Amino acid sequence: MNCPKCNSNNIRKNGHRRGKQNYQCKTCGRQYKHEFHSELGYSKKVKENCLTMYLNGNGFRAIERITKVNHNTVIRWVRQTENQLPDSSNDHQIPQVGKLDELQTFIGKKNKIWIWTALNKDYSEILEYVIGDRSAKIFEELWEKIKDWNCYFWITDGYKVYPKFIPDGDQIISKTSMTRIEGENSRLRHYLARLHRKTFCYSKSKEMLFLSIKLLIYYLKEKNLSTIIRG
Structure with a gap:
């Protein structure tokens, strides 16, 4: 049993x-009735329905x-999927030509953060991503994941960080060729309420944002969540 406010299991x-x-x-003093502690009684169908709603633009309160x-119950269900999700890096074809881009969002209401994404030029699916600021240090985390792809070319916008890592002659700067990856970034905004523009929903932690994107990528690929939801 966990407290719906602070998630402590120190309950009486x-x-x-x-x-x-x-x-x-006993940790935060929150009092609540049995109904808030009954997620173990929810069916797998109810859990799948709530998570599917989350991955189709609804916030936890909605x-x-x-x-x-209870929204805290749904948050716990999202977190429970983490250990059930496969490692994306083991489940995709290595691209011959990769695309790189960055998407701005927020942690809290004012703290800017970027989602750096990489995908195959020929397919609409984010293969790898990292979250952090817009510095070379954060992009390096993504580069460590993808540099062994040994792509013939990397298509990017003109952001100054990329040439620091991409070998000379391997980068193509082309805004018109960024349509596919920009479309994938737009899909993230469309499907996750926390990424909508001008919204009351926002991420409170980088970890939850990272997991939400990982869960969404799985959902868009598999079209259902039944295999990763605990009954």
Whole structure:
């Protein structure tokens, strides 16, 4: 059992309210009724429905309003998928020509952060990504994941960081050839409420943003979540 506010498992029973068991968290003091602690009783179908809603543009609070499932429960279900998701780097064809781009979003309401993405020129699927600031140090994390692809060429926009890592003669700067990867970045914005422009939804942690993107990439490829949801 975990507290819906601070996720602590330091919980004690605290009487009954309206015939239902009441609990209190010893860590933060939050009191809540049994109904908030009943995710183990939800069916696999309900979990899949809530997660599918999340991956189709609904925020956690919106899912709660529609399904009556507490938003903290849905957040836990998202986190539970982490160990079930396959490693994307082991499940794709190494591209001959790669594309690189960066997408700006926020952690909190004001802290800018970038999602650096890489994909195959011929397919609409993000193969690798990292999250951080727009510095060479963060791009280097992505480069370490993809440099062994040994692509003939890398297509990028004109951002100054790329030539520091891409060998001379292997970079093609072409805004018109960036359509596919920019389209994939737009799909991230479309499917995840936390990436929408002018939205009340936003990421509170880089870890949750990273997992949400990983889960979305899996969903867009497999078209369902049934194999990674615990019953």
